[in-house]
Amino acid sequence: MPPVISIAGLSKTYGTGFAALKNVDLEIRKGEILALLGPNGAGKTTLISIVCGLVRPSAGTVTVDGHDIISAFRATRALIGLVPQELTTDAFETVWATVKLSRGLFGKRRDDGFLEKLLKVLSLWDKKDTRMMHLSGGMKRRVMIAKALSHEPEILFLDEPTAGVDVELRQDMWALVRGLRERGVTIILTTHYIEEAEEMADRIGVINKGELILVQDKAELMASLGKKQLTLLLAEPLAAVPEALSRHKLDLTEDGLSLVYTYETHGERTGITSLLQDVNAASVRFRDLVTDNSSLEEIFVSLVTERA
Template sequence: MQPIISVSNLSKTYASGFSALKDINLDIRRGEIFALLGPNGAGKTTLISVICGIVNPTSGTVLADGHDIVRDYRAARTLIGLVPQELTTDAFETVWATVSFSRGLFGKPANPAHIEKILKDLSLWDKKDSKIITLSGGMKRRVMIAKALSHEPQILFLDEPTAGVDVELRRDMWEVVRLLRETGVTIILTTHYIEEAEQMADRVGVISHGEIILVEDKAELMRKLGRKQLTLQLQQPLEQVPQALSSHGLELSEDGNELVYTYDTQGERTGITALLKDLNDAGIRFRDLQTKQSSLEEIFVNLVSERR
């Protein structure tokens, strides 16, 4: 299937000489939730801004559902909705008016039923006649999403959509995003809350210093790069790890009551089987065990640290 967004050899260098993007190649699949992760200054917002037509690229091409964002910009931008980091909207307009106006900017005919549905889906219906200035930060963020959805885009960019939003509201917005994906909307998410990517994304891309360093299915990424820990609670404390177990790289807790075995997910079966056999041969008994797998956040931190 043709990707809905195709980025080829994209670079952006500013007049100061700073290279914000360096030869980016990236395909976004139709109907997926794609999480773009990276530290501050990595190039996430610049990449989104280029795709959305806000920033001009220095070189390279971007296609939105086959439409070149430079040569066929009207068709490309009609397909795209953007929720920026900043809360930029007319403070003295009502919610209904500002969302309806956004639809008109794309040349779409008035559709009160569609605007009503968006506001209800985002729990904004009871605020439709309220002025933006009277809303909380979380509600203003929802209005930004409503504006981005007003013209019925097929591609939705969410640039830090839950920044400054409380936990309950954040989870509500996750549900809205999932519902959008079910209607066929492709969603590209940037976030500092790695939990969001772990909960929602189908695929994950990591950008660092203007370069894409990894693109992978989330589940496959966690399988390949994830680490697991097996903690054994011993029946009798040890003073040190026996020599017979030295090949397993075990760590002994300070009180000697726990042995910790760290392994990658691909070597899980053979590693644990060998460890348990060697423990038995050494006469070491345990009364309980527990496992822990590394999170997407830990994988992300390790990836970015390696690139510094």
């Protein structure tokens, strides 16, 4: 499937001399959910802002659906909806007025029926005549999403969409994003919540210090970089790892009641069989064993610290 967004050699150096993006290449597939992870100041928002036309690139090209974002800005911007990180709203305007403005700005004819449906989906319909300044933070966040969706975009950028929102709203947003994906909308989200990326994304991109470290299918990433842990819950506490088990690189928990064995999931031999044989030979008795996958968060931290 051809990419809906192609980014090639994209760099951005601000007037202060800060290089926010360094030669980034990225292709985003139509209909996928791509999560961009990265610490604060990594360049995620700059990347999104360039594609949306809010920041001018220093070098490189970006095409959206085959159109250049600068020479054919009308064609590209009409396809994109943006939910920015900051809760920027017209305090004195009503929800209805501000959403109607958004639809008009993107060249769409007035369609009150569509906007009504949208506000109902986002549980905003009963607030349509409320001024923005009287809404809670969560409600404002919903309005920001309504504004971004008001012109029926084919690509949606969500910049930290669930930052500071409660669990209920976060679940609602995830459901909404899934619904949009089912309708073929391409979604690019940046997030600090790794669980969000883990839950939602088809692919993960990791940005650090302006460089795109990797972009990979989530499942592949988890498989190739993931580690598993086997924990033996001991019947009796140990003071130290027995000498007979020293070759297995085991960790003993502080209470001496668990032996933790970490192994690579993509390795040809996990070493579990020989470990269990040695445990038996050393007469170490265990009452249970559990295995645990490393989370995306651990993968992310290891990637970022590796390159720091």
